[in-house]
Amino acid sequence: MSALLEVSGVTKTFDGFRAIDDLSFSVNEPELRAIIGPNGAGKTTFMDLVTGKIRPDAGTICYGDLSRDLTKMSEAQIARAGIGRKFQKPTVFEDQTxxxxxxxxxAAPRAPFAVLFRRTDARVAARGAAARVGLEDRMQTPAGVLSHGQKQWLEIGMLLAQEPRLLLVDEPAAGMTSAERERTTEMLVEAAKTRAVVVIEHDMEFVRRLNCRVTVLHEGHALAEGSLDHVCADPRVIDVYLGRQEAADA
Known part of the structure; x- marks a missing residue:
């Protein structure tokens, strides 16, 4: 594995509040990484920084061969470079199948004539993307009638169809049934075999199922990193995030 994303000394302040504080860590390719931490730890701000929605006050975020600094690229350039983001609430076209x-x-030219001539190939590719997220039997179903979990899967499928090198996923297990969470785990583990997948999640059972390296954020910096068992045993993590009883149950 080699580093795909390198965050170095990144700081971001909003109206005097330091949301990200000298944050440094890296993500390999391929790799599945979970990011956990209390509310206000900087998890969403981290995703906003990586995708170019906001700019850091200091530090660098290098990507790919690590010669590209994402802080100098637009949101569109970052997306074209192969970084996809899934928000907590699924955003799909509900009136479309x-x-x-x-x-x-x-991921293909989207000019009208290009789409017209690629219609057959696009249909085959769409079916392949649906199979990756367990929706191959719902191809003609309007997205609006899918369950919450299926909408989450569809959005993940839409991102995977673009073949990102780095996929950022925000709380995918929220609102899902136990069976849907299990299927989502399998989906993300499979996706991470060929790319970097970073998952922000509060559901510790879900994180345990991912069986991956975990980074704990607190007050905008990386407090601990390692296996879930390792970080859950860290007294600092117990004090600021898990609490004594939760740690014992983790």
Whole structure:
């Protein structure tokens, strides 16, 4: 494995509040990484920084061969470079079918004539993307009638269809049934075999199922890192995040 994302000395302040404080860590390719931490730890701000939604006050965020500094790129340039982001609330085109959602998301020229001539290939690719997220039997179903979990899967499928090198996923297990969480775990583990997948999550059972390296954020910096068992045994993590009883149950 080699480093795909290198965050070095990044700081971000909002109206005097330091949301990210000299944050440094790296993500390899391929790798599955979970980021946990209390509310206000900087998890969402971290994603905003990586995707170019906001700019840091200091530090660098290098990507790819690590010669590209994301802090100097626009949101569109970052997306084209292969970084995809899934927000907590699924954002799909509810009036369109699963197939149409996936087709629109495919990484390919989107000019009208290009789409027209690629229609057959796009349909095949969309079906392949649906199979990756367990929706191959719902291709003609309007996205609006899917369950919450299926909408989450569709959005993940739409991102995977774009073949990102780095996929950022925000609380994918929120609102899911136990069976849906299990399927989502399998989906993310499989995706991380060929790319970097970073998951922000509060559900510790879900994080345990991911069986991956965990970074704990607190007050904008990396407090601890390692396996879930390792970070859960760290007294600092217990004090600021887990609490004594939660740590014993983790």
């Amino acid at each position: 699963v197939e149409e959602n996936l087709t629109m998301a495919l």
